[in-house]
Amino acid sequence: MSRHRNVKNLDIEDGLDDYDYSAEEEEDDLSPEDRAMMARGVAEVQAALGVEAGKVTVAQIEESLWYYYYDVEKTVNYLIKKYINPPAPKKKPPPPQQPNGEFATSVFAPGMPISPQPRQSLASLFWDMPWGNIPKHRETTFIPPHVPRGGLLGGSGAAPKMSKLQALAAARKKKAEEKKAGEKKAEERAAADVEQAQSKLKELSVNETTTTSSRGTASMAGAFGRRLKTAQSAAQGRVPLAANEPGLTGSSIPSLSTSATPSTLSLSEDNRPIDKAPQSSFAQTLFASPLEKDSSRKRKLPEYFALYPDLPQSVIDAFSKPSPDDIVLQAQAKAGKKNAAPAQPKKKSTATALSTKQASAAQVTDKVSELKISDAVLPKSRNLDVPAEYTKSQQKKSASFVVVGHVDSGKSTMMGRLLLDLKIVNERAVDKLRKEAEIIGKGSFALAWVMDSREDERAHGVTIDIAMNRFETERMSFLILDAPGHRDYIPNMIAGASQADFAILVIDAKEGNFEAGLRGQTYEHIILLRSMGVFRLIVAINKLDMVNWSRERFEEIKDQITGFFKRLGFQLDKIAFVPVSALKGDNIVNRSTDPAASWYAGRTLIQELEASDPKPRELRKPLRMIISEVYSTMQSPVTILGRLEQGCVQVGEKLLLLPANQMAYVKAINTNGGEPVDWAVAGQHAEIALDGIIQEYVSIGDVVCDPNHPVKVMKEFTMKALAWDMFWPMPVDVHRGRLHASGKVTKLVAVLDRATGAVTKKFPQAIRKGQVARIKVEVQDTVPLEAGQRVVLRRGGETVAAGLLE
Numbered sequence: 001m002s003r004h005r006n007v008k009n010l011d012i013e014d015g016l017d018d019y020d021y022s023a024e025e026e027e028d029d030l031s032p033e034d035r036a037m038m039a040r041g042v043a044e045v046q047a048a049l050g051v052e053a054g055k056v057t058v059a060q061i062e063e064s065l066w067y068y069y070y071d072v073e074k075t076v077n078y079l080i081k082k083y084i085n086p087p088a089p090k091k092k093p094p095p096p097q098q099p100n101g102e103f104a105t106s107v108f109a110p111g112m113p114i115s116p117q118p119r120q121s122l123a124s125l126f127w128d129m130p131w132g133n134i135p136k137h138r139e140t141t142f143i144p145p146h147v148p149r150g151g152l153l154g155g156s157g158a159a160p161k162m163s164k165l166q167a168l169a170a171a172r173k174k175k176a177e178e179k180k181a182g183e184k185k186a187e188e189r190a191a192a193d194v195e196q197a198q199s200k201l202k203e204l205s206v207n208e209t210t211t212t213s214s215r216g217t218a219s220m221a222g223a224f225g226r227r228l229k230t231a232q233s234a235a236q237g238r239v240p241l242a243a244n245e246p247g248l249t250g251s252s253i254p255s256l257s258t259s260a261t262p263s264t265l266s267l268s269e270d271n272r273p274i275d276k277a278p279q280s281s282f283a284q285t286l287f288a289s290p291l292e293k294d295s296s297r298k299r300k301l302p303e304y305f306a307l308y309p310d311l312p313q314s315v316i317d318a319f320s321k322p323s324p325d326d327i328v329l330q331a332q333a334k335a336g337k338k339n340a341a342p343a344q345p346k347k348k349s350t351a352t353a354l355s356t357k358q359a360s361a362a363q364v365t366d367k368v369s370e371l372k373i374s375d376a377v378l379p380k381s382r383n384l385d386v387p388a389e390y391t392k393s394q395q396k397k398s399a400s401f402v403v404v405g406h407v408d409s410g411k412s413t414m415m416g417r418l419l420l421d422l423k424i425v426n427e428r429a430v431d432k433l434r435k436e437a438e439i440i441g442k443g444s445f446a447l448a449w450v451m452d453s454r455e456d457e458r459a460h461g462v463t464i465d466i467a468m469n470r471f472e473t474e475r476m477s478f479l480i481l482d483a484p485g486h487r488d489y490i491p492n493m494i495a496g497a498s499q500a501d502f503a504i505l506v507i508d509a510k511e512g513n514f515e516a517g518l519r520g521q522t523y524e525h526i527i528l529l530r531s532m533g534v535f536r537l538i539v540a541i542n543k544l545d546m547v548n549w550s551r552e553r554f555e556e557i558k559d560q561i562t563g564f565f566k567r568l569g570f571q572l573d574k575i576a577f578v579p580v581s582a583l584k585g586d587n588i589v590n591r592s593t594d595p596a597a598s599w600y601a602g603r604t605l606i607q608e609l610e611a612s613d614p615k616p617r618e619l620r621k622p623l624r625m626i627i628s629e630v631y632s633t634m635q636s637p638v639t640i641l642g643r644l645e646q647g648c649v650q651v652g653e654k655l656l657l658l659p660a661n662q663m664a665y666v667k668a669i670n671t672n673g674g675e676p677v678d679w680a681v682a683g684q685h686a687e688i689a690l691d692g693i694i695q696e697y698v699s700i701g702d703v704v705c706d707p708n709h710p711v712k713v714m715k716e717f718t719m720k721a722l723a724w725d726m727f728w729p730m731p732v733d734v735h736r737g738r739l740h741a742s743g744k745v746t747k748l749v750a751v752l753d754r755a756t757g758a759v760t761k762k763f764p765q766a767i768r769k770g771q772v773a774r775i776k777v778e779v780q781d782t783v784p785l786e787a788g789q790r791v792v793l794r795r796g797g798e799t800v801a802a803g804l805l806e
């Protein structure tokens with residue numbers, strides 16, 4: 001039962017010399033408090049089961065109570081399902097019969113007699129092969145693997161969930177599309193112009209130099225048609241042309257307006273179309289192996305690929321001679337007609353004419369080689385002094401907070417209520433969720449579903465991943481990071497806490513639930529918050545409606561938790577307690593109107609949030625951002641989302657991504673839920689569309705930094721760790737925000753004095769719970785880490801230690 005062990009006594013300062021290992025092992029037994037809870041729980045469960053209680057043993061009841069953290073209701077439901085009214089076992093289907101009437105048996109069936117059947121055909125020859133004849137009841141059921149969602153974190157098998165930022169980006173896109181529809185009429189007029197222009201294209205003349213018998217010029221001629229098509233498509237709004245593409249700018253683009261006449265549609269040598277196109281990212285992926293790519297912007301590979309590299313000879317030949325139009329024009333010129341083609345150079349002799357032609361062709365070829373359609377145009381960095389811009393902009397104070405607490409304490413419900421009462425979501429939307437929740441018997445989770453949007457979260461009634469949402473008050477703008485309470489998802493809680501300025505700790509005040517929470521994730525979350533450097537806490541003592549707004553209960557919980565905060569070194573003036581009912585909406589945004597709650601005259605939850613200062617922003621330091629999501633957007637197939645831990649970022653800037661050690665450029669930045677901006681600063685969550693990098697190089701947990709001040713990528717580091725449990729050199733999981741890496745504690749350097757940091761014992765054999773130690777940790781793959789960062793070490797789903805990198 002060690003799974004419930006937590007740091008209960010952090011004052012243990014003794015060395016390990018006199019440490020009794022066997023005593024530590026025996027901690028697995030129940031504490032007197034647990035025993036009392038267990039006895040009470042067993043009695044309650046037996047009472048609830050009534051006459052059916054005889055069908056389950058006390059041991060079964062105890063085991064279930066332990067599993068459900070003394071939740072009697074859940075335990076009773078489980079016992080009924082498991083032992084009292086178990087679902088009828090599925091009938092085994094009879095083994096399939098062979099055509100001759102004998103039953104088929106798998107070759108793996110124990111004691112299977114070898115069939116004496118005569119082998120008539122190939123089918124019958126293989127009839128008893130394990131892959132051909134497995135009885136239905138022995139077939140494996142394929143359960144599709146969990147698919148990470150395209151939303152903020154983690155995954156569901158359902159359609160990718162949109163993050164708030166993505167959703168707003170989608171809304172913007174929709175708006176743009178509507179605008180586009182309004183322009184449809186103008187496009188139709190343009191299309192009519194194009195048709196008119198097309199009908200006159202036959203009258204176009206092609207300069208004689210294009211008739212040179214070379215593959216290059218043939219391609220050029222072919223591209224000419226294509227180029228007009230491109231221009232036409234562009235006029236129809238189908239193919240966007242970059243304004244500064246060489247050969248496509250200004251006068252070089254044949255005008256297709258109503259005023260255009262065929263005679264204006266001639267091309268000068270300088271802007272003749274070419275048979276080349278910029279490398280698409282698809283082409284880059286196909287033709288450039290990741291290793292071939294330089295980390296700088298210089299490409300080792302040719303920048304362009306021929307559109308039609310293998311033109312058949314017939315196509316080349318078709319353009320190797322003067323076109324019929326040219327022949328007519330030349331004849332007209334000879335006849336001295338008015339509309340003759342431009343005068344040709346005088347024929348001196350056949351040889352001279354040929355050499356002139358060749359020279360001309362060579363000239364054209366040279367010019368063509370100079371021409372290129374540039375790569376996707378990157379916005380240039382305006383080299384802004386972003387910190388100064390930020391100060392000038394006088395933006396609203398923004399802060400992010402993580403919502404933590406034991407499973408089912410009401411975290412998501414509270415955030416749903418907050419958004420509803422602030423009118424960020426409307427009553428109708430919540431009613432709709434309520435109806436949907438009622439269908440699966442989870443009507444009470446309607447408000448929680450405002451935050452928990454994943455299918456699996458809704459089906460199980462638990463938060464699995466961090467859910468983000470944004471709201472603003474008159475004074476501040478906030479980002480909610482709703483963390484899961486279940487112990488299995490602690491790494492997601494760590495990720496949430498690493499991005500937060502402060503936290504709301506939700507505690508279930510119901511009798512028994514607070515106590516269960518203490519043994520569960522309430523303590524663990526508090527210690528994790530402390531380890532992650534989150535010191536400002538708002539403790540929301542929830543579900544007070546279930547204890548009739550008992551002031552005594554509120555004070556009892558407050559006292560117990562305060563004692564714990566003191567021991568952990570929290571500053572008590574940074575901690576606030578608010579009695580609330582998330583379900584009813586009491587003291588969240590609106591003050592409770594319940595007469596039983598009149599004893600509380602302090603701040604509501606929203607008032608406490610507004611009274612919370614974000615952590616100081618280090619804007620002048622080099623950029624550091626941890627990627628919490630990677631996805632594709634309209635702006636870039638490699639779009640990242642994360643919180644800027646320090647420094648700033650601006651459009652056009654070059655960034656370094658680690659550990660891939662790849663450069664990328666900032667194509668666009670969105671903050672505040674999808675608003676396009678020129679820059680973002682520390683403390684903000686930004687969505688950055690990248691250019692010059694492929695998605696394979698980018699992962700959740702990677703670090704984005706200033707290439708001039710890169711983060712070190714390391715395999716071994718030293719840290720000062722507070723032991724949550726006894727540990728020694730052993731394998732651990734290293735958590736740093738979103739970054740998870742396998743590693744091991746390689747060396748215990750020293751035990752340190754908790755107050756002064758002085759060495760009290762060198763090279764101990766193990767570090768006891770509550771001790772602070774300097775240790776060395778090695779990770780399997782190199783990870784970007786630097787001094788001062790906070791790291792959590794876990795093993796087997798338990799937090800072992802946490803501390804600071806030295």
Ligand SMILES: Nc1nc2c(ncn2[C@@H]2O[C@H](COP(=O)(O)OP(=O)(O)OP(=O)(O)O)[C@@H](O)[C@H]2O)c(=O)[nH]1
Nearest residue numbers: 407408409410411412413444462463485581582583
């Ligand atoms: N009576 C009452 N029930 C509440 C209150 N707040 C939440 N609940 C109920 O508690 C249950 C759990 O609520 P959730 O919001 O899902 O809890 P959670 O802490 O987000 O759960 P996880 O994220 O899975 O840890 C739901 O049935 C809620 O309706 C409250 O103030 N009063």
